[in-house]
Amino acid sequence: MDLQALVCEVHAELDAASERGRVADYIPELGKVPGAKFGIAIATMDGRCVTAGDADDAFSIQSVSKVFALALALGKIGDGLWKRVGREPSGSAFNSIIQLEHEKGIPRNPFINAGAIVVADVILAGHRPREAIGEILRFVRVAANDETVSIDPAVARSEQEHGFRNAALANYMKAFGNIHNPVELTLGVYFHQCAIEMSCVQLAQAGLFLANSGRDPRTGISVVSKERARRINALMLTCGHYDGSGDFAFKVGLPGKSGVGGGILAVVPGKASIAVWSPGLNAQGNSQLGTRALELIAQRMGWSVFGA
Numbered sequence: 267m268d269l270q271a272l273v274c275e276v277h278a279e280l281d282a283a284s285e286r287g288r289v290a291d292y293i294p295e296l297g298k299v300p301g302a303k304f305g306i307a308i309a310t311m312d313g314r315c316v317t318a319g320d321a322d323d324a325f326s327i328q329s330v331s332k333v334f335a336l337a338l339a340l341g342k343i344g345d346g347l348w349k350r351v352g353r354e355p356s357g358s359a360f361n362s363i364i365q366l367e368h369e370k371g372i373p374r375n376p377f378i379n380a381g382a383i384v385v386a387d388v389i390l391a392g393h394r395p396r397e398a399i400g401e402i403l404r405f406v407r408v409a410a411n412d413e414t415v416s417i418d419p420a421v422a423r424s425e426q427e428h429g430f431r432n433a434a435l436a437n438y439m440k441a442f443g444n445i446h447n448p449v450e451l452t453l454g455v456y457f458h459q460c461a462i463e464m465s466c467v468q469l470a471q472a473g474l475f476l477a478n479s480g481r482d483p484r485t486g487i488s489v490v491s492k493e494r495a496r497r498i499n500a501l502m503l504t505c506g507h508y509d510g511s512g513d514f515a516f517k518v519g520l521p522g523k524s525g526v527g528g529g530i531l532a533v534v535p536g537k538a539s540i541a542v543w544s545p546g547l548n549a550q551g552n553s554q555l556g557t558r559a560l561e562l563i564a565q566r567m568g569w570s571v572f573g574a
């Protein structure tokens with residue numbers, strides 16, 4: 267089936283849905299985003315990008331940024347990162363604190379908030395927060411091959427003012443010696459990284475290197491090694507949707523990373539990178555319509571990492 271026709275079909279089918287989940291409002295700035303927004307973009311190896319709906323509207327990528335931050339931190343300290351963060355699915359909410367006590371301040375994986383805060387701490391080492399934030403943003407711009415990607419300062423501020431849970435996680439890990447910089451500086455980096463805004467088109471393009479063994483198929487730039495791309499994909503599959511990761515693998519069958527802004531990046535190895543956005547979330551904090559859209563696209567295209 268023609269990809270453009272498929273994307274339009276899936277968008278039209280789901281856009282009629284009235285039950286779209288709940289827009290996150292624990293970060294007040296995110297609560298202002300209209301729940302009716304819905305975009306899809308699929309970038310393919312040949313540099314094409316097919317879209318439907320609000321695919322050019324910028325939205326807060328939130329936890330999808332954890333994929334890029336992880337790639338950057340691994341580039342800095344390599345496998346040493348795994349002494350400070352685990353690689354197992356958590357089975358708990360993205361902002362849960364319970365496991366941290368049992369596991370002595372070592373977060374289960376780099377995609378739950380605690381793990382991503384450690385990753386931000388690694389990127390901050392030896393730098394000022396502004397430099398670390400700039401480095402993350404530059405990495406995303408290179409991956410997207412788009413210099414216009416930016417950070418929404420209002421979202422960063424909103425999260426800084428209401429990020430009590432994240433502050434609790436960071437302080438708790440600091441008590442175990444797993445945060446090396448001053449907590450408020452590490453959190454500043456994390457909040458700004460989450461406040462990166464991108465459209466579905468930009469995000470789909472930024473994910474292409476993960477579908478192409480670490481190399482941007484358009485520019486030929488090697489963003490990460492082949493082995494690293496494979497491992498990041500594995501972590502996205504097992505941990506990218508928090509306590510909804512098993513269900514996402516079951517229904518969609520592709521590595522994916524969600525954010526509370528309602529965006530999801532999914533990787534089809536060797537074929538494509540997909541970004542969907544619909545702000546309403548399910549009980550696990552993952553985009554409800556976005557998940558369904560990925561499920562239909564994967565099903566109708568026969569895309570799965572588990573077999574054709």
Ligand code: GLN
Binds near residue numbers: 329425460527551
């Ligand atoms: N910035 C958000 C937070 O820390 C990211 C969470 C998410 O997208 N799941 O709460």
